[in-house]
Amino acid sequence: MRAAVLGTGAWGTTFACVLADAGCEVALWGRSAAVCEQITTEHRNTAYLPGIELPAAITASTDASVALAGADLVVIAIPSQSARATLERLRTLMPAGCVAVSLMKGVELSTDQRMSQVVAEALGLPADRVAVVSGPNLAREIAERQPTATVVASTSEETAQLVARACSSAAFRPYTNTDVVGVELCGAVKNVIAVAVGIAQGRGLGYNTRATIITRGLVEITRLGLALGADAETFPGLAGMGDLMATCASPLSRNHSLGVRIGQGMTLDEAIAATGGTAEGVKSSRSVLELAESVGVEMPITAAVVGVLHEGLPVADLAPLLLARPRKAEGV
Numbered sequence: 001m002r003a004a005v006l007g008t009g010a011w012g013t014t015f016a017c018v019l020a021d022a023g024c025e026v027a028l029w030g031r032s033a034a035v036c037e038q039i040t041t042e043h044r045n046t047a048y049l050p051g052i053e054l055p056a057a058i059t060a061s062t063d064a065s066v067a068l069a070g071a072d073l074v075v076i077a078i079p080s081q082s083a084r085a086t087l088e089r090l091r092t093l094m095p096a097g098c099v100a101v102s103l104m105k106g107v108e109l110s111t112d113q114r115m116s117q118v119v120a121e122a123l124g125l126p127a128d129r130v131a132v133v134s135g136p137n138l139a140r141e142i143a144e145r146q147p148t149a150t151v152v153a154s155t156s157e158e159t160a161q162l163v164a165r166a167c168s169s170a171a172f173r174p175y176t177n178t179d180v181v182g183v184e185l186c187g188a189v190k191n192v193i194a195v196a197v198g199i200a201q202g203r204g205l206g207y208n209t210r211a212t213i214i215t216r217g218l219v220e221i222t223r224l225g226l227a228l229g230a231d232a233e234t235f236p237g238l239a240g241m242g243d244l245m246a247t248c249a250s251p252l253s254r255n256h257s258l259g260v261r262i263g264q265g266m267t268l269d270e271a272i273a274a275t276g277g278t279a280e281g282v283k284s285s286r287s288v289l290e291l292a293e294s295v296g297v298e299m300p301i302t303a304a305v306v307g308v309l310h311e312g313l314p315v316a317d318l319a320p321l322l323l324a325r326p327r328k329a330e331g332v
């Protein structure tokens with residue numbers, strides 16, 4: 001199978017390794033000529049994955065027509081908010097019959113759409129030719145070939161199976177799911193919850209507080225997902241609880257690290273600059289909250305993150321605000 005991966009950042013490059021390990025022929029497309037040159041000739045991407053040796057067969061080009069030629073799979077690993085414009089530009093280069101695979105974990109700001117919806121619209125593909133990959137998948141650990149599982153979701157079981165076969169290797173185990181709504185919402189909202197956990201950690205709060213935010217965060221994710229038609233079984237799974245645990249605990253997570261910096265007193269701009277890479281939760285916090293409001297779902301942790309990141313709510317007010325909410329029974 002031939003795969004084109006759009007995006008030479010941390011996850012695009014790592015997923016290219018996953019696909020190559022699984023036996024695919026892989027070509028990356030990226031914006032930086034220097035990064036593409038280094039991937040192709042030195043088999044490294046020092047800007048995003050320092051110290052990792054990439055499979056020699058992986059090539060990269062700034063010319064999308066080169067990467068996309070003959071691709072069976074078109075894998076998309078760029079920031080969510082750039083996806084639509086980028087894909088619309090590349091639409092005419094898409095090989096006939098290809099399956100598009102979104103690795104992105106965000107919700108579009110202007111439309112509140114999930115990434116598979118954006119991909120399908122921008123490329124003019126039916127939903128059953130689009131898949132998403134989401135799970136506890138910190139790029140660096142996967143690039144080191146640490147054992148990891150993930151979820152490949154598509155409305156078509158056949159498409160999910162195809163993509164799962166293409167990325168299955170000794171160190172990477174995909175499970176399939178047809179609940180695209182649930183899997184994508186889990187991936188996008190866990191980033192927002194990880195920012196909240198990071199803020200608490202940055203303020204010196206301990207494990208009780210963090211466990212409280214993670215657990216109630218999963219309740220928020222579940223509540224939104226169920227309101228939007230997701231399957232309840234998705235939320236305790238790899239894309240839900242699994243990814244929430246990895247992202248909220250790991251210093252490798254950009255969303256978590258950004259939250260820590262905000263909790264320690266940095267401004268949002270300072271935290272973005274110090275963290276580097278794509279922290280999707282910053283922008284998606286807003287679109288997730290809008291999506292929740294559109295279906296009448298309460299998401300107090302997400303609202304508090306929006307307050308701190310975008311509306312000038314002092315971090316010191318975050319905990320008192322959440323704790324002052326009316327008492328209620330536990331549950332979704």
Ligand SMILES: NC(=O)c1ccc[n+]([C@@H]2O[C@H](COP(=O)([O-])OP(=O)(O)OC[C@H]3O[C@@H](n4cnc5c(N)ncnc54)[C@H](O)[C@@H]3O)[C@@H](O)[C@H]2O)c1
Binds near residue numbers: 013080103137
């Ligand atoms: N890094 C991870 O561990 C990880 C794991 C799972 C999912 N994801 C998701 O994958 C997506 C990409 O994340 P990443 O870690 O690779 O980010 P990154 O910041 O490491 O890399 C982003 C890449 O996209 C490129 N890019 C930025 N704007 C672009 C544009 N307008 N057009 C084309 N290319 C553009 C950048 O040059 C860079 O190569 C995000 O949605 C993220 O949530 C990341």
Ligand SMILES: O=P(O)(O)OC[C@H](O)CO
Binds near residue numbers: 139246247
């Ligand atoms: O670095 P983050 O915060 O974007 O998290 C990376 C992955 O989504 C973890 O599964």
